[in-house]
Amino acid sequence: MSALDNTRELFRRDQVWPFLAPAQSRVNVDNQMILYVEDLNLSFDGFKALNNLNLYINDGELRCLIGANGAGKTTLMDVITGKTQCDSGTVYFGQNHNLLNKDEAEIAQLGIGRKFQKPTVFEEQTVFDNLELSLKTDKRVLPTLFSRLTPTQIDRIDEVLKTIGLAEHRFMLAGALSHGQKQWLEIGMLLAADPRLLLIDEPVAGMTAQETERTAELLTSLAGERTVIVVEHDMEFVRSIARTVTVLHQGSVLAEGTMDQIQSNKDVIEVYLGEEAVGEKGAEQGKGERA
Template sequence: MSTLLEVSGVSVTFDGFRAINNLSFQIGNAELRAVIGPNGAGKTTFMDIVTGKTRPDEGRVIWGEKSVSLLRMSEAKIAQAGIGRKFQKPTVFEDQTVQENLLMALKNKRGWLGVLFYRPSADDLDKVADLASEIGLKDELTRKSGELSHGQKQWLEIGMLLAQEPRLLLVDEPAAGMTPQEREHTTDLLVQAAKTRAVVVVEHDMEFVRRLNCKVTVLHEGSVLAEGSLDHVTSNQDVIDVYLGR
């Protein structure tokens, strides 16, 4: 499997604290990966570096078949290159309907004039209907997003990211605050998304990670402590000591 993202030898220090320490990580084109680790392990900083929010002191972050350096690109250019990020708290336009939120997110080439005079085409509406089915909101298209449950808002935000057709999706703690049924649907959604793109899920909930049934990377003090199946990493003595407890 060809590598889509390669992070190698990356370190970053904030006020004398080394948040990321010689971190190396890679993920393939259509791969699902869970990233776990204790608080302060560097999970958020890792995502900040990949999306251009934080610049590392050293190391390389290489993207795509043409091996482009992400470190030379702005946050906006990185997003345009196909890297989408979902933060923990859902950010949707609450006064707009589900359909309007998804339409706004569609990957269409349009300048500011195009945005002002935008009228969705039949093709756009079809795409949005398909996306709504995929995320489990096809019966909610005309509802205002502010009326959705917490879980549904999370799905809508994932749908808005998928509408931009990213090649890599970074998702931060998607299961937090969800009902068991919502979590199950979220698992299915992420597993499905990873069939056609790379998906990295940062999560604390071990049951949720188990259901994802994917390779797991454990971070500790800014570097990779262990990597492999969930059973493999959770039986690693170092992981037990620093993260899982006895």
């Protein structure tokens, strides 16, 4: 083995030096609950973005969050991931990690991954390279410079490629993928970092019907081993994946239950689904008048 190989072995990606390893402890889900959000409040210039919001997510479940624009969905995700500080309240990951005392990097290291609505892949890199860059490894200069993928890490990337349905596109530039495929790749990039909790924002926006169906299958397959929270406006998509739906309104939880329960809830019909129904009715009346 050459001197360069010896150096690479020393700095290989799965090599963890004890004095450099971050202090971590496992996520305590003894009560089968992975996320506790209690009495959360946040105001922007007098606007109450979050208003005594309470939310509890079971370990391994797939939960959908719906609500009109301004209901607090994105703001809630911002607080959970450390992007925004709340005014008051508590947010715990498991029973033992107070997320409000941690920054974005520390929260990601704990195992919380977030996907934004617009795909943010590295378009000049291949699909495989995007996943390699997303592995949970030491990202400092020397370890990155001298490291090489281990067989375990290659197997991990292959597993993710299979999960997201892009195994045949592993050497394609990410920029050449379709919109839906880019969304799947970004979900794969989250999976490569091996998160415990996934926050997915509007994953099917702009997708074809076939891509939407495939995305539903993908997200459903992830629940169980991981916990998945999906923010989405497409009600048919929500119905296809959700066992439990939480409706946010003016920064608070308005209702929670199955999709059938939500769609028959009088408060939800009045403040959210009712608005859509009124809009559709008005559109139909307009068509009749023009005819």
